[in-house]
Amino acid sequence: MSTVAAEYSTTVPTPSAPDFGPAIALSCRECGQRRELGPYFACDFCFGPLEIAYEFGAVTREQIERGPTSLWRYAPLLPVPATVASTPTMDPGFTPLVRADRLANELGVRELHVKDDSANPTHSFKDRVVAMAVEAARNLGFTTLSCSSTGNLAGAVGAAAARTGLRSCVFIPAGLEEGKVVMAAIYGGKVVAIDGTYDDVNRFCSELMGDPAGEGWGFVNVNLRPYYAEGSKTLAYEIAEQLGWRLPDQIIVPIASGSQLTKIDKGFRELVRLGLVEDRPYRIFGAQATGCAPVARAWEEGHEVVQPVKPDTIAKSLAIGNPADGPYVLDVCRRTGGSVAHVDDTEVVAGIAQLARTEGIFAETAGGVTTGVLRQLLAQGELDPEASTVVLNTGDGLKTLNAAEAGITATIRPSLESFHEAGLR
């Protein structure tokens, strides 16, 4: 037992009657078969992935606008209790949608917004999905939160477990960025590095879940995945509300597992169905790093399935070589008239620099990927420069310092002479 374990909180929440809000069942995305809400992620009949089925009540714009300035303003559309905002949570979401006129000018696009999810509590969009998983864990009586993570998720799980009095044990591939490792560990949970890729870590977690050692553990992105994944819908809700209850014409979304992209599509469709926004076409574009571009390759080659790859890119938060939702991403991009593109690591670094220099947003590598793809798709004429465009930044540059090519201009003595010698004026 490590010494870190001694720092665990012994407070665990008192179990009460499960309350999943408007969620009524789990439903197979392949065969449509339903089952009761529980810690299940694959269909018993066809092994397809389960997702949440809802019965929404009436929801109005005004009701949402009166809500908290966090993703809990959309609680009536999520698998969480109506009272969730009054309990201890990380309260993520409602991050800025930044009007990016200076970047737009450089790239030659009329109306550009950056959805900046580095403003979340642990500075990545993962706080959104973990917030859903925590509610599911509480509902299902799990007392330890776990996950496989490329880094951001580990920090989000650690922080949320700390605030809510759960234990945590997270699994990451060895060799992650220092910022991500420290952020995962600082909250006092266990952080286990695994010799291998993220895909190895993921496979191990599935194995552990079936072992007695994993009993009582909620793996946020395995047995709690149907709940967890719903958190990404809130990106869609927020973007639409922040645009004045309007869908964007085109949006660029990074692809790791692909879940986020498919849930943004789901979120837009729900808003239309509930009458909260006008039903108008939108195009969704996926963004990958060339060093881990299995979905973009499938797109280029016109395949329905995605061939796994071994990742080799600085964009570690997107380095999932075998993306679970790859085929669904292809569906969404095809249906909405979008596409899937990729940029190499040099363009990722350039994307980080351009976003920082024009808009004062310091993105992690995933934001460099989306900014790079935005630039590429505009140059290729695939994006309409006259259309309302949104690009996602899902993480924070402070966690991927090595990828940021920036440093001190000059070192001088504290004198005017030294300042002038250095040619700084």
Add this chain to the structure above:
Amino acid sequence: MSTVAAEYSTTVPTPSAPDFGPAIALSCRECGQRRELGPYFACDFCFGPLEIAYEFGAVTREQIERGPTSLWRYAPLLPVPATVASTPTMDPGFTPLVRADRLANELGVRELHVKDDSANPTHSFKDRVVAMAVEAARNLGFTTLSCSSTGNLAGAVGAAAARTGLRSCVFIPAGLEEGKVVMAAIYGGKVVAIDGTYDDVNRFCSELMGDPAGEGWGFVNVNLRPYYAEGSKTLAYEIAEQLGWRLPDQIIVPIASGSQLTKIDKGFRELVRLGLVEDRPYRIFGAQATGCAPVARAWEEGHEVVQPVKPDTIAKSLAIGNPADGPYVLDVCRRTGGSVAHVDDTEVVAGIAQLARTEGIFAETAGGVTTGVLRQLLAQGELDPEASTVVLNTGDGLKTLNAAEAGITATIRPSLESFHEAGLR
């Protein structure tokens, strides 16, 4: 000339008629002498520091609550145009006030909140003060933003300059944390390291300001200081609003220059004067690191003046050995019935860990200082455990990774066997 300079934006804002909102003059804090608004920071008569004098119009809670979810909701109380929220800014502020029940339980205090300013765009409270300085720079026709910085300010200036199309050149002491250096540089401005302490950097900036080389430069914490400093008032406004338009009974504030603490007091008093909160006593406590505790020493020794020290602490963001507002801090703490305390670096590290483990908030060293002082003052009986208490976290742990003692629990192979061997269950 460095290659970084080539990345400067050439867009500068068009000067228009100055508009300082409700600000009407600069007023000397020592002799009360007034002069017109401009790039002045010291009184011509007695050399005392100048601060902003206002004529506030009627302001209601409802008007503020309808405003943007940033510090611009308080624009009627700040030296900025009423229209500021519709122009490109970093839109900082309105950060979470986290109800910290788990930390409160550990420390034995009834009602504890953490004001978490790591949620600002560049993850420190400095975005607040820089937002004011940018408006002053626009009003006064400066096209380059500059500053002396212990790190956080440099990032905030760089980002704000980038978003608003200003140039920037910031000065930092050599040897700062990597996260702070990269964050200062990523936005494309110049970052100049100076061999010396922060106090040397500060002296150099004053010298540069008087030199032709500094012409057209707005030094946010020198010639724009009266405007800049007002940004800290918004911490007081937000805390009161987030407590339900109520002042806290006691608040713990870190001391670097001391400006933030005095402005929080000013903000509370303004709210009372404007009838926005009930007039009830509050106590303000200052927090320093033992390795740079000139104000705490003066407090202990009952001095009216502050003897400069040479800083030696991991809390670099508080490492100002000659704090400009030291004497005013002593005044405020005396008047409100508070005090000034200090904790050593071991307690700073422990404070960071405790805040993270109980509340999922990863603070930088300054947050370790305030958490450590909170613990100390409660243990000494100086704080009332039954009173409503607020502690400030002004920065982000990702920028001071070296101070966070946290890392991987174990490294294993991706197998259950390896998991069990490591004793991880």
